[in-house]
Amino acid sequence: MKKTENLTEEILLNNKSIDELIRIKMQQELKSAFNNRVGKQSKVIIRDIKDVPIDKIFTKKAVFRVFNKETQIETLINGLQAEALIGMQNDVREKFRRKETDIFSTDTLFVKFESIEL
Numbered sequence: 265m266k267k268t269e270n271l272t273e274e275i276l277l278n279n280k281s282i283d284e285l286i287r288i289k290m291q292q293e294l295k296s297a298f299n300n301r302v303g304k305q306s307k308v309i310i311r312d313i314k315d316v317p318i319d320k321i322f323t324k325k326a327v328f329r330v331f332n333k334e335t336q337i338e339t340l341i342n343g344l345q346a347e348a349l350i351g352m353q354n355d356v357r358e359k360f361r362r363k364e365t366d367i368f369s370t371d372t373l374f375v376k377f378e379s380i381e382l
Contacts, residue, residue, distance in 0.1 A: 307381050307382065308381070308382050309379050309380070309381050309382075310379060310380050310382060311378070311379045313360070313363055313366040313377045314363050316363075316377075316380050318361050318363075320343075320380060320382065321343060321360055321361070321377070321380075322343040322344060322346060322347035322360075323342070323343045323344065323380075324342045324343065324344055325342070325343070325380050325381050325382065326342060326343030326346070326377070326379075326380040327340055327341075327342065327343075327377075327378040327379050327380065327381075328340070328341050328342070328343065328345070328346040328375050328376060328377055328378055329375070329376045329378045330349075330373055330374070330375050331373065331374040331375075331376075332372060332373055333372050333373065333374065334372050340378065341375075343380075346375055346377075349368075349370055349373065349375055350368065351370075353368070356368045360377075
């Protein structure tokens, strides 16, 4: 009841329609939401594997580009999927951790590190 009284009072005092008051209120909320959004830090995208923390290379946020040798199709996968493709090739995994390489291959695929979002 209190909100209705305040709204009616505001309409009478300002000589504005309820639609105008609603529009003004929505603009204020949008402006405050935008100001809150601007204050937050944006995410950083790293494209060079040498700048990626070791523990983040094979995570969901890492993106790897996969090229299929047989079908000539290119797709994107995450770091967990890339690590699964490495499988038992521990020397390849260690080269990634030492940041000596950003690409590896399997029997039918070429896999290259593309980027990570931190």
